[in-house]
Amino acid sequence: MSSDIFCVGGHDWVIRFYPDGRKLVDGSSKSDFFSVGIGLVSDAGDSGIRASCEFTFLDKRGKELPEGLSGRPSPMKKGYEWVRDIKEANQGSKYVQNDCIIIRGTVRVLVLANRLEGAKQGSITVPDSNFGQGFKELLESEVGWDVVFHVGDEVFRAHKSILAARSPVFRAQFFGPAGDPNLNEVTVDDILPSIFKVILRFIYTDQLPDVHDIVGFSASMSGAANVTQHLLVAADLYNLDRLKVFCESKLCKELTAVSVATTLALAEQHQCAHLKAVCLKFAVHPNNLAVMMKSEGFKHLEDSCLFRWRNFTCSMRTVFN
Known part of the structure; x- marks a missing residue:
């Protein structure tokens, strides 16, 4: 009896079972074997193929029995058969249960090295994804826009569906229970046009331009940190979590004794626990503390309701200890 034909390595195979044992050359069979x-x-050509075969026997629950039959890789052509005999008296009872036997056959076709090299030479290189570039061009070309943002003296055109897909805030504004899908003009306050432009760029491409592309190549370290702080505020406003974490990471790397106070206030205001911890550890360093306490940012920090001096010094002692 034979199984259905199956394909492995581009060739067709079949499993055959001989309950009375396979026939020998003289026409007889091993009656005490199966x-x-x-x-x-299928045709394997004049050169044939090399393959290894293996049998695994399963019980009625589909669990593999410990004994199996396997062989080394060997040449095969159409009509060849890899056969193994099992003596019924010794092992048949392990495999046959209620006149039923379950056999799993495994075939592994070996690919010759020269054939593999030929395949490599004829392979086709898949180009890198240009997904982000396509959306960037869509944003810049303004093709199909359906909403206009007025930010300061500048105007930005965008696509509501893309904004909603990336930002829960935009999704609620345009398509939420209290939103307006027909809204096609939005005025944005408290965000600089240059920052809003970066927000749109990130929404469309999941990438950020270099900070010097935003503030110019002459920007100082403090100027770059200031841009990142504005981006963090905007990311928190629109629930862009990945952008927010990106800004936190960048601010950690750009900390200075002058900027640490404003960054600390920002971290407290926008619930950036890790950034806050990094700022506190940076601030208590003897080389930074005196400079920080003379900065404009520290005066704002001390006067604001976000931090009281007593709480701040307690936090510093905790970090220091």
Whole structure:
């Protein structure tokens, strides 16, 4: 009896079971054996192929029995069959249960090295994804826009569906229960046009331009940190979590004794726990503390309701200890 034909390595195979044992050359059979074989039934060409075969026997629950039959890789052509005999008296009872036997056959076709090299030479290189570039061009070309943002003296055109897909805030504004899908003009306050432009760029491409592209190549370290602080505020406003974490990471790397106070206030206001901890550890360093306490940012920090001097010094002692 034979299984259905199956394909492995581009060739067709079949499993055959001989309950009375396979026939020998003289026409007789091993009556005290049963046999199982895997045969190649498709044309393998003049050179043939090399393959290894394996049999695993399963119990009625589908669990593999410990004994199995396997062989080394060997050449095969159409009509060849890899067969193994099992003596019924010794092992048949392990495999046959209620007149039923379950056999799993495994075929592994070996690919010759020269054939593999030929395949490599004829392979096709898949280009890198230009997903982000396509959306960037869509944003810049303004094709199909359906909403206009007025930010300061500048106007930005965008696509509501893309904004809603990336920002829960935009989704609620345009398509939420209290939103207006027909809204096509929005005025944005408290965000600089240059920052809003970066926000749109990130929404469309999941990438950020270099900070010097925003503030110019002559920007100082403090100027770059100031841009990142504005981006963090905007990211928090529009629930852009990845952008917010990106800004936190960048601010950690750009900390200075002059900027740490304003960054600390920002971290407290926007619930950036890790950034806050980094700022506190940076601030208590003897080389930074005196400079920080003379900065304009520290005066704002001390006067604001976000931090009282007593709480701040307690936090510094905790970090220091």
